[in-house]
Structure formats: structure tokens, C-alpha cells
Amino acid sequence: MAIAKPVLGRTIKRKIHSIGGRKTPFIAGHKLLYTCNLRCEMCPFWRRPDERLLSLSEEIKMMDTLVEADVSFMGFEGGEPLLRNDLPEILKESHKRFHTSMVTNGWLLKSRIKSISNYLDYLFVSIDGLEDTHDRQRGIPGSFKRAVDGIKEAKRYLPVSMSTTITENNLDSIFDLMELARSIDVSVNLQVSYNYSTADKISPERERLHHILIKLKEMKKSGYPIVNSYEYFDAVINSWYNNIPWVCKPWSTINIDPLGNIVMPCYVLNEYSGKYKVWEVNIKELWNSYDWGQYESCNKCSLSCYLEPSLFSWKKPSMIQERIINGIGSYIASMF
Template sequence: MGLFQQVVLRSIRRQLSSLGSEKRPFIAGHKLLYTCNLRCKMCPFWRRQDEKLLSLEEEKLMLKALADFGVSFMGFEGGEPLLRRDIKDILAASHSLFHTSLVTNGWFLKERARDIKDYLDYLFVSIDGIGELHDRLRGIPGSFKKAVEGIKEATKYLPVSISSTITRENMHQAEEIVELGRSLGVSVSFQVAYDYSTADKMSPDAQRLRGVLERLLEMKKQGYPIVESKEYFMSVINSWYHNDPWECKPWLTINIDPQGRVVTPCYVLNEYSGTQRVWETDLRKLWASIDWDSYRSCNKCALSCYLEPSLFSWRNPSMVRERIIDNVISYIRSRGSPAPQ
């Protein structure tokens, strides 16, 4: 049995055994650094000054603590994670414990994909527009070309998705981004821009956004390669336009800042500000001390890392098939054929 299947089955067993008991995360996200080579309008993180980053040994301590807490899925982001010289070693340590993914802007991917391919189960490459629009949103000319070149290289070795943030300046290109993904043989994951206090205000106009979300929902139903579930789009539409909120379960996801500190209660409400270092904290006690019920009806963001786990139900056959069975089959197929050399 492969690593991914083991991770999924472990997650299933833990979820079923914990129904009605203590709240625990099974997804973790970790910003390896804030530093980035791009200057995205909607992002507050590259504007932050990095403190002393965690050493490889500290990263390993953090990963072990998360594994002991029951986390099954580990996602790395930044900043730009490929700026870390020890990224290969960090990913290797994670891959031995978790289903591991990484988000990159793609600038260094063409040169680095082969180095990291054995330690990733999934890769996300950020693209927020076609050609010049992407470059303008990302602040550096040539970003689109670099991202596309990186995707073409990475797909030789890994399952890849485009990660796209819907903003007021690019929402008219959402369908084109899906078509780009299809032409490159990858899927597309969308999130809606959130207006952080230290970034440009880029959240979309509400009424125009509704049309975009409805169109993406229809494309999903038609079989276009969109990562988010039908339930994701329906929940955002119902919440923001019909006053029918989805129930957020932020305890299912734990986020860790570049200094190894736990971000509570979630990614956006305190704008990614951490407090206690993971491996120096009783995570079970910390999680039990938070009044999670007060966040159930928040609905301020549409981040899939919170919304999708919150919507998931083992009792919904279509969701189990789409997010567990189909993903396992896709993973087995992707590993069944040798990667081109």
C-alpha cells in the first residue's frame, strides 16, 4: 500500500473514531518564509520582514509534533518556498510523515522540479491571469512565462494544479485560466482574494463575482478540471448571496508561521499572526482551549483550505468518491507509469 493510501486510511479511521469527541486538525499549512521574488498586489506576506528562519532540525521537530497531534496532510507555502536552500531536505522529512504538497510561483520550478519530485505528492503553481495581466498582478515581468515553463517541467514528474486567486482585476479571465490548465494537462484551484490590511484591496465586486462563481460551478458540473467541489461553489454562493451560511470548522486546519508558531484561530482573522512554537506547546491543550463554536458562522473568507474540510462528510457518497476514491485512483495512476527522464 502506497503512502497516500496509508495517509487517507489513517485520516478516515481517525475521523470516524473522533466523531463527537475532541476537535483535532488533520490538515496543516506552513509558511516556510515570507520572502518572495515577486510582488503580488493582493499578498501581504512578501511585505513582512523575515525573522531568523527555522533550521532543518527545528522544521523536523515541528513536523514530528504535528504528526503526533494527528495531522495527515502537510502543505508548504510562502513567500516563495523554493528560495529555501534546504527545501529538498524539508520536503523529504515531511514526505516520510505526511501527504505533502507545495505552492510555488513557478519562477524557479523549471530548474528545481527534478530535485523535489520524489518528496511531493502534489504541486500547486500560482497563475492569476493570462500573459501580461499575470505579470502585472505579480509585479514582475516574465512571471507568466516562468510559471508556464515550470508547469510543463513539473508535470513530467508530479500531479500539478494551477492555483489562481480571483481578484477585481482578473475575474474576467477565470474561464481562460481553466482553459489554460486544460491545455497544459493540469487542474485549476480557485480562491477569492481576501482584503488584508497590509495589501492592496483586490477583493472582487460582489455582483460580478457571483457570475464568475456560477460559471465556474457550471464548468465543474460539465467536467472541466477544477479542483474545488460543486459544494464549495454552492456554499459560497448561498452564503454571500442568499444569507445561508456554511458551517466553518477551523479546527480541522492548523497553520504554522515561518518561526514555527501556531496561527490561531485561523489563517485570516488575525492576519496570520502566530504565538506559541509548535514543538514547545501542548497542542491538544491549546486546541481544547479555543472557543471554536464562535467561528462556525464566520464566512468572511472563501479559502478552500477551510471551506472544503468543513463541508466534507463521510456520509455524502459523492463527496467521498470525488475527494477520496477518485484522488486515490488518480494518485495510483500517476505513480503507475515511470516518469520521463
Template sequence: MAIIEPIIGRSIKRKMGGMRGKKMPFIAGHKLLYTCNLRCDMCPFWRRKDERLLSIDEEIMMMDSLASAGVSFMGFEGGEPLLRNDLEDILRESHRRFHTSLVTNGWLLKNRASSIAKYLDYLFVSIDGLKETHDKQRGVPGSFEHALEGIEEAKKYVQVAISTTITTYNMNEITKVVELAKDLGVGINVQVSYDYSTANNLSPEKKALYDVLLSLKKMKEDGYPIVNSKEYFDTLISSWYYGIKWACKPWSTVNIDPQGRIVMPCYVLNEYAGSSKVWETDIVRLWNTYDWSQYESCNKCSLSCYLEPSIFSWKKLSMVNERIIGSIANYISSML
């Protein structure tokens, strides 16, 4: 229960701040490095050279600054986070402050699962299709088998979900990946590939994608272990096909690059280019002087870290039950 108390406390603080018109981020995403052992076609980040990475002391300064600004949820990604030998130390510090998650391609997971799981509340493992399709999209033969082995080991210790990016390569296999998640006894989160300027353009043609989104929504309603909310699919379909915009709240999430710099205004629009160091910035002041209004009608991406918190409402009982009550119940049951 120790992790729930600070999350609830910061959530109340954030809610009261919101009532006074103050914007506060409650989700943080941090790329620990750009370096990766895979070569995914749709990803621009492994193509970048890492500068000097943050030390553990700098990681702690970053986390303390984020916690002071009201952040409750911390997600680590890369590149490939498991390439960092000090990952356990970083996750330990995060778990003391935040609800902590990690995204990995799974190649190195089998041998590190038990050591990192004790500091994680949720683990995402990337799988983008069945064996042949996944290995093609990820650029390295054997990546599918390594990911499966990692999932089988990790689910012994922590709640696991598959993370899937829908592309032109795999869109016809996405429902099979959902079936795979069900067979493995894990969840699955899906999002649509975004065409970065320095990666291969694999975003699916919207007309062909329509039926895929409808199928995923139906599978969600039928009880398949899809992490995305039903409203997530409703919102994407309404926006991309019927012109009914959703109001994005990019200020709900703060992203931090491998050098500890804040990414503004969001993950995708400036393609993860950071500016000022987190611990040298008054985040609350920045968040409440920045002009967020120009991005509210963007609707270009399908990233859950932006769409889900933007459409969440305490008035939507299904979302409250799944995101709040269900999450707390799952956490408590995992401790028993």
C-alpha cells in the first residue's frame, strides 16, 4: 500500500490545483538512452547517438523535481532500457516516489526480470506481430522468441502487458497479437505508428485502418485483455474518420530526454527534442505560462499517454471503474 498513499496525495493536490485553474503534469516519461539492440523500421530513436547519460544522482534530482511538480506515474523507455547496467538502481529510486512502469523489447528480459520486477508496478514488452512479421519490423531475427521468453519469466514477478505499434506491416495480424496476449495471460496496449521525419513511414492508410480499430474495440468489449479503454477507440474513430475532435491535454504528461531535458510541447510534435534540464526548471510555473491551447486540437497521434488522460472523466463511470477502482484492486491483489 505504500505506493498508493503518495499517488493519492499527489492526485488530491493536483485536483485542488486544477480547481484553481493550475495545470500540473501527473504522468512522466523518460528515455533512459537512445541506444538499442534492435533496428525497428518505424523508430527514429536508435538512429541517434547518445550524449553523456544521466548519473544516478542526476536521475534522483530529476525524480525529486517531478514529484514536487505533482507527477504520480513514471514510465521508463529507450532505446532499450535493459542496456543500462544501473537500471535496478534507477528503478529503485523511482519506485520510492512513483507508480513505475518500463517498456522493453524483451531481448534481455529473461535474465533481468526478477531483479527489475521488485521495483516495477507494470512492465510492457514490445511485440508487433507474429514471429516473421515481428522480426521483420524489429529488424533483428530472433527478437520474437526472446520477447516471448522474457514475458514468460517476467509475469512470474510483475504485471505484464504487450505493447504493440500498428503499422502497414502488421495491421492484418493485430487481432492475432491480441489473441496471443490472451493465451499468455497478459494485457496488451496498442497504438498506431506515427511517421517521424527520421524513420521509415509505416503509418497505416487510414481507410484500411478503420476496420482494425473497429475489431479492436469489439475485442475490448468482448473481454479480451486490451489495456486501452473502449473510449480510446471511440475517440480515435470519431476524430480520424468523422472529424469530431478530442481536446488534447499535452500538459498532463511531461517527457524527459536522456540528458534530463524537458521535451516541449509533447513527445511527437518536436520529435523528442529536449530543452532545459528538469532540475533547473520551475515546472509548475512553466506549465502555467506555456501556451498549450494551440495544441488542443492536434489529434495527430494515438499515444495512450496523451489520449487516455485527455479523455478521462470522473463522470464516465466505465473509465473510473477500469482506470481507478480496477487498478487499485489489481495492485492490492498482486500484494496478497
């Protein structure tokens, strides 16, 4: 059972270390490649050429280094991960070591899910609106239908969530998307688009977004299948509209680019540019010598991969219930 040791054993180990103020990443994100078969407006990564990709042996070396650093959760993304022919082998190795998830645009999902489903604990499929909105934002006609067909097939094998980026283009489609999620019985993970320097600038207009965020929190309370915590919505609303900041903890997540370089201090500020090979440094020493404090007040993004881990606290019963107890319960239920 892949989740038992990472979530329980390493969590306890990290908690003991943190008593002395030491920092350790517990989540890893890895872009397997930049290449993608879609052309999403808000994404800078498909616009980059891949220099080379890590071999399977290098991927394993990276994973073993992360195990030594007490990482528990591994998330694969791209580009489009399903473009890699060796993806099943990579995911198999990850699943031996971590609770493993992946983000895909869904184009190839229906034909490939069977070969990877045994090695994934959770799957996110990018959906940004109903058909016309999604296809326009993702840049390729037919991408919505392929993604939805992929979701319907994938949910036969493992838990699936839609991953939705809120932009100026799809603000009017967000509530329709919640109804779609209900109709096909999957959850939705939301985040607000960030204006990367090398991507189209389509972050949503502030006042319209404010209304949407408040409404989404209400929809979650009324039972809509929204993955984001209540604290997520509160943090974004308070920091962006009420001048009440949240404390960012970028050290909780370690991101690794397609060449095996560590991206520091975070995915956003460094726009996925790294210089330290993950297996050539002592992550624990690096993490505890780096000046993280200067980034604690940064509230520029609302990416859930940073905001949610930063907000998590063992002192918040609602987050323990939603993130740990419900998560493990859903995982166990999916096995039967």
C-alpha cells in the first residue's frame, strides 16, 4: 500500500525534525518534459524546447534522493506526461516510493490509462470550461471531448479530479463546469491563472474574480465536489482584497525540471528555472541553509500546489479531516 509509509511514517519523522525548526519538503513536483500536444494560452512551458529528458535510471536516482529527503508525495506533470513512452516504468518506480499523482491534458488518456492506472493514486485532468471555452483556451479543437472521454475511462480505475485554471476567458463558464463535474461524478481542483512573463496575459479581472471566489466557497459548502479547502478561498480573498496576507512556505514543495534541476525558491518566482541537480546536493542541508524567510510574505500566486501546503496545520481539525482522513479513506475505498 503505497500511501502508508509516506503519509504516516515520513510525516511523523518530519514532525519530529520540525520541532527543532528544521525544514523538509514533503511534496515533490516533477515536469517530465516541456513538450505538449496542446497550446494553452496561459502556459509558458510548451513554448520551451526540451534539451533532453532524464533516462529511467536518472528518474530513479532522482526519486531515491527525494526519499532520503523524506518526501512523501510525488506529482508528475509537463508538458504532457503521456507523450513519454516510458511513463508506465517511471510511474511504477514512483509508486514504490511515494503517493503518486499526475496531471494530464487528457488527449491520450483513454488509450493509455490502463497501462498506468496501477501506479497512480490520483489523477488530475485539465478542464477549463465547457467545449467551446475549453478548446479555445487549450488551443486545439476536440481537446474537450478527448479529455472528458479520458476522464470517464480513467475513473473506472482510480480517483480523478478536473484541474481547472481560472482565467479571464472562462470566468463565465466556471459554474457550468461545477455542474459538469457533478454530472460525471468527479471533483474539481481550482487555481487562478498567473501571468508568466512568457505566456499570454489572461489572469482574470479582480472584481469579477472576487465574486466568483465567494460563490465557489458557497458552492463547496452546499456540497459541490470542490477539492480546494475553505482555507484556500479565505486566503486568496483575504490577501488579494482585504490586505490580510497568508504565510507562504515554499520549502514544503520541491520542484524538479525535465533536466533534473531543483527549481528554487518556487515554481512561480523562478518560472521553472533550476541549477542544482537534485542528486548532486544534500537537500536537507540546502533546505536549511536557504533564506526562505524573504518569500513568506509573497502572495502573488494562488497556485494550490503552494497555497494548500502552506495553509495546512495539524491544529486545524477541518484540514486534517479533509486532507488526511478523507484522503486516506478515499484511497482505501478505491482499492475495492
